[in-house]
Amino acid sequence: MKNILLASVIALATTSAAIAPSQAETVVVKTHNHMHMMKKHCHTRVVTSWKHHHKVTREVKVCN
Template sequence: MKNILLASVIALATASAAIAPTQAATVVIKTNDHMHMKKHCRTRVVTHWAHHRRVVEKIRVCN
């Protein structure tokens, strides 16, 4: 009886330890006014042709 109880307690602890990291995937940053998600921006270089000339533009892309 003690072995079954001990095994069930160990199994419960192992299952809760495996579930906890999957629930902690979302991070919300709170400010004084509202809740905001942090934006990740990067600069992207786009090359295209216009009027027989190559044009290089730097565009800011945020998700």
């Protein structure tokens, strides 16, 4: 009886050890530069405004 019980416990432990990795979820670790291949698309835009009755033109950097 002890042998059957011991064999059952070993079989159950072996089966659960084989199944556990296949049911594990995938973990994805993202870092700050995980998209290092994508480059920012920046361009310079000219902005014109009026301040105290004077026309002011300035260049502003705009990035996506």
